[in-house]
Amino acid sequence: MEQYKTIKLKINCNKTDLNKLFQCNRESALIWNECLKFNQLNYKDNKKLHTTRELVDYTKTIDVQTICANSKQIIGKKIFDAYNAISKARKVGRTDLNYPWKEKNFYPTEWSYQYLFPNYEKNEIRLTTSQYIGEDGKNHNGQQIRMKFKMKIPNNIKLLKLIYKNGFYAVISYLVEVEEREIISNNIASIDLGEIHAITSIDNNNNQLIITGRKIRSLKQFRNKKIAELTSKIDKCKNGSNQRKKYKKALNYLKAKTERQVMDCIHKLTRMYTNWAVEKGISAVYVGDVTNIELHVKSSKIVNQKLNQWDYGKILHYLEYKLGLEGIKLIKVNEAYSSQICPTCGEKTKPKGRVYKCSNCESEYHRDIVGAWNILNFNTDYNLKLPEANIKYLRIA
Ligand SMILES: [Zn+2]
Numbered sequence: 001m002e003q004y005k006t007i008k009l010k011i012n013c014n015k016t017d018l019n020k021l022f023q024c025n026r027e028s029a030l031i032w033n034e035c036l037k038f039n040q041l042n043y044k045d046n047k048k049l050h051t052t053r054e055l056v057d058y059t060k061t062i063d064v065q066t067i068c069a070n071s072k073q074i075i076g077k078k079i080f081d082a083y084n085a086i087s088k089a090r091k092v093g094r095t096d097l098n099y100p101w102k103e104k105n106f107y108p109t110e111w112s113y114q115y116l117f118p119n120y121e122k123n124e125i126r127l128t129t130s131q132y133i134g135e136d137g138k139n140h141n142g143q144q145i146r147m148k149f150k151m152k153i154p155n156n157i158k159l160l161k162l163i164y165k166n167g168f169y170a171v172i173s174y175l176v177e178v179e180e181r182e183i184i185s186n187n188i189a190s191i192d193l194g195e196i197h198a199i200t201s202i203d204n205n206n207n208q209l210i211i212t213g214r215k216i217r218s219l220k221q222f223r224n225k226k227i228a229e230l231t232s233k234i235d236k237c238k239n240g241s242n243q244r245k246k247y248k249k250a251l252n253y254l255k256a257k258t259e260r261q262v263m264d265c266i267h268k269l270t271r272m273y274t275n276w277a278v279e280k281g282i283s284a285v286y287v288g289d290v291t292n293i294e295l296h297v298k299s300s301k302i303v304n305q306k307l308n309q310w311d312y313g314k315i316l317h318y319l320e321y322k323l324g325l326e327g328i329k330l331i332k333v334n335e336a337y338s339s340q341i342c343p344t345c346g347e348k349t350k351p352k353g354r355v356y357k358c359s360n361c362e363s364e365y366h367r368d369i370v371g372a373w374n375i376l377n378f379n380t381d382y383n384l385k386l387p388e389a390n391i392k393y394l395r396i397a
Helices: 015-046 052-060 069-091 214-236 242-279 300-305 309-325 367-379
Strands: 002-010 109-112 116-119 124-127 145-148 157-164 168-177 188-193 199-203 208-212 284-288 329-333 355-357 364-366 391-395
Touching (some): 015 157, 116 157, 124 157, 199 242, 208 242, 242 391, 329 367, 355 367, 364 367
Antiparallel strands (some): 002 168, 109 157, 124 145, 157 168, 199 208
């Protein structure tokens, strides 16, 4: 099994090449800006966005000196991906996210492996620049940019991204061969995703785990409070005033920061779950997939505070990835009504609050454990015993 890894290395090069690196990211920004306008225009005129193909073709018409055609095409694809991701997110209620609109002065240039040439002995990479028509009227390859590294460059490089942060760095994506793992065990678990308890899980040895999502909720609540404050300040400012610009900048910063913090939480809780699953020797996990349930966006306030389908999508994605690396399969299943069926008598009760109390036999359970238990019971042949309270609680610091 092959797996992508990335490494960030500081670039050393001579002054001529350094100028070329600046030029590359300046030209990439130009292409980004042009593609953005191209897309916006189409949306205005035809109410639709350009396809990847159209955007990539359009990049060919933009005249630049340094970056090669392939690097230009990558930007076209990136514009498409950026719009597409936002479009999908907005459909599941993330109306707070906007399409890219800002013009850039610099944009990271990328080279795919066919256009970069590593020298492992010298620890160098040469980058392809654009072709030019020489005095002989023929096409010539541009002079390559030569970069030196102090740290060892990896084998099997697939992509190099040029970023600037007090100096140029190469973010290198490369492939490594990792051992395929398969866990041989009869222990299977299930997960119920929830708003307050992000992950509730039970396995067929009756190990029960709850990882709370309270941290994410409080991050969102804090963000919403601040957004409200800033918005009212912005409304009081004159259009175009410096103060207004300052507040708007603060608003964007706040949104981006919360986004990063929420992602960090999602990474931590999926890591926690994976560690638990490894510790319990679990070989497969059934999860109730809530990401396709139609969302009724009645109040964006509610959507913005709780874990939503956007978050669930990310949680599922990272669970699949992290569990997969440990050889644990993640199987998505429909979870309709799973939290309503009584584990004792099988009758349906709509739970109120955190405790599940059956209206038929009066058994009492933890609500989320009922959901997870039902998912496990529906999808496996094990004749599970009724879940006794045996819950381990974890939360993200
Ligand atoms: Zn019952």
